[in-house]
Amino acid sequence: MRRLTSFLVCLALLAQGCATQTLYSKRSLETEDAACLRWLENIDAKLAEHNLEDAGTVRIAGFPHLRIDRFLASLSDRAMTDQNAFAQWLENLRRLDERARQPEFANLPAAHKSALMSELPPGESFGQGVQRCGKRLANLNLKDPGHQRMLLQRAKVPDAYQTWKRAAGAYALTQYAAAAGIERLHRKLNESFQQPLAQQPVQGRLIRYAAPQTTSLATADIAAILRPAYDNPLAMPSLAPAQLHRLLERFAPLWEIDTRNDNDKIGTVMLDAEGQPRIDTAKPAVYTRHAFTRWHGKTLLQLVYQIWLPAREKTGLFDLYGGPLDSVIWRVTLSPEGSPIAFDSMHGCGCYYLLFPGPGYRAITPKDGAEPVLSPMSIPAIPSDKRLLLRLATRTHYLQQLAVVPDTPDSTARRYAWQEAERLRSMPLQDGAWRSLFGADGIINASRRAERFLLWPFGVASPGAMRQWGTHAIAFIGRRHFDDPFLLEKLLARE
Numbered sequence: 001m002r003r004l005t006s007f008l009v010c011l012a013l014l015a016q017g018c019a020t021q022t023l024y025s026k027r028s029l030e031t032e033d034a035a036c037l038r039w040l041e042n043i044d045a046k047l048a049e050h051n052l053e054d055a056g057t058v059r060i061a062g063f064p065h066l067r068i069d070r071f072l073a074s075l076s077d078r079a080m081t082d083q084n085a086f087a088q089w090l091e092n093l094r095r096l097d098e099r100a101r102q103p104e105f106a107n108l109p110a111a112h113k114s115a116l117m118s119e120l121p122p123g124e125s126f127g128q129g130v131q132r133c134g135k136r137l138a139n140l141n142l143k144d145p146g147h148q149r150m151l152l153q154r155a156k157v158p159d160a161y162q163t164w165k166r167a168a169g170a171y172a173l174t175q176y177a178a179a180a181g182i183e184r185l186h187r188k189l190n191e192s193f194q195q196p197l198a199q200q201p202v203q204g205r206l207i208r209y210a211a212p213q214t215t216s217l218a219t220a221d222i223a224a225i226l227r228p229a230y231d232n233p234l235a236m237p238s239l240a241p242a243q244l245h246r247l248l249e250r251f252a253p254l255w256e257i258d259t260r261n262d263n264d265k266i267g268t269v270m271l272d273a274e275g276q277p278r279i280d281t282a283k284p285a286v287y288t289r290h291a292f293t294r295w296h297g298k299t300l301l302q303l304v305y306q307i308w309l310p311a312r313e314k315t316g317l318f319d320l321y322g323g324p325l326d327s328v329i330w331r332v333t334l335s336p337e338g339s340p341i342a343f344d345s346m347h348g349c350g351c352y353y354l355l356f357p358g359p360g361y362r363a364i365t366p367k368d369g370a371e372p373v374l375s376p377m378s379i380p381a382i383p384s385d386k387r388l389l390l391r392l393a394t395r396t397h398y399l400q401q402l403a404v405v406p407d408t409p410d411s412t413a414r415r416y417a418w419q420e421a422e423r424l425r426s427m428p429l430q431d432g433a434w435r436s437l438f439g440a441d442g443i444i445n446a447s448r449r450a451e452r453f454l455l456w457p458f459g460v461a462s463p464g465a466m467r468q469w470g471t472h473a474i475a476f477i478g479r480r481h482f483d484d485p486f487l488l489e490k491l492l493a494r495e
Contacts, residue, residue: 236299255416
């Protein structure tokens with residue numbers, strides 16, 4: 001198996017090399033651009049050799065300085081309409097590659113890092129080298145219409161489903177059994193939302209986790225932040241880090257968890273001496289990122305909050321769904337006018353997707369042929385002196401109920417620290433080395449569940465396992481992704 005893997009890696013690199021050679025002219029390959037191409041391809045070869053490629057974004061064949069995600073792939077139509085829009089789109093692809101290469105390089109063995117650094121001019125850092133080479137090659141792309149046509153053709157993201165599994169597992173038949181199971185699960189998840197927060201059953205003790213600091217922003221204040229952020233060729237909201245953090249503080253929810261033991265406590269993700277993940281519950285943390293979605297011709301900003309817990313505790317030997325590590329993700333989608341159009345949630349496995357329309361919106365039946373979406377309730381307007389509380393169940397960490405509560409200091413709440421989700425792409429080991437929390441396929445192998453032996457015919461890789469942003473399939477019937485830029489267009493409508 002190892003020899004086969006090595007052969008396939010070499011074959012892929014050979015194909016990449018051929019694509020590069022045919023893309024760039026002989027003249028450009030005799031300049032400094034050629035050195036940049038060789039250097040980036042050498043990095044990719046070392047990453048492939050050690051199975052350290054980052055799965056959060058997708059490489060583009062023939063363009064080793066660029067990467068793509070589903071949102072930017074959806075903007076390729078806009079990039080074709082205007083040279084300024086294309087330049088901004090291209091720069092975003094370059095920055096995706098730059099951000100991915102930094103943690104990838106950190107995760108390489110020290111000897112390989114030294115060898116790659118020796119190829120750079122004296123005194124230049126790795127980050128500076130990636131930026132210099134990326135900009136040189138992107139400049140070639142800007143000047144060559146042939147490059148642009150080929151890039152637009154190749155700038156695609158494959159879905160997160162394995163079609164061969166569906167063929168081998170008789171998906172055409174098994175989907176009907178899955179539909180019945182999904183309906184039962186939706187009924188179970190929906191039951192708790194029919195009970196007020198005060199009447200929710202409690203098996204342990206309720207622990208609340210609050211942001212270290214919150215920001216009071218009215219809708220008009222948020223609109224004032226967002227309005228100038230859209231002033232660019234792609235009309236894609238671009239915010240300064242301080243502005244983004246203010247918005248994250250404004251919509252940061254209170255997490256309230258029915259806690260029986262440490263498996264129900266949130267914490268900071270660490271790697272132990274063997275490189276295995278563990279959650280330090282003495283240091284509560286919420287991991288954040290921002291994302292974008294398309295909404296009827298507009299691009300909307302999304303605020304993403306993620307918590308990690310030590311485990312979904314198993315109920316016994318035959319519990320297929322329990323196992324090490326658990327995670328819950330909460331996402332807020334903002335209109336350009338500063339109000340949320342929707343909130344949605346899932347677990348870190350892509351499981352248990354829930355949709356909560358904002359004021360003036362309603363959930364609709366999707367027409368994509370995928371499984372139904374559970375939308376238990378709408379969320380009313382959240383005044384600037386209020387905050388959303390999320391109640392999570394013990395053990396399963398299912399979202400049970402939501403409530404708008406006063407944003408007042410709570411001496412009993414535990415204060416969590418803010419962490420950037422990007423940090424999980426490269427984490428320190430005790431021996432001084434660095435590793436990603438995720439494998440090259442985006443999956444945390446330590447979190448694999450026994451349910452994968454039951455649910456494999458639906459084409460989702462390792463169902464139940466925690467996985468990296470950009471790799472979340474959220475349906476067993478049909479094909480649906482959490483980062484699909486048109487997801488809300490398919491599931492939501494104005495009232």
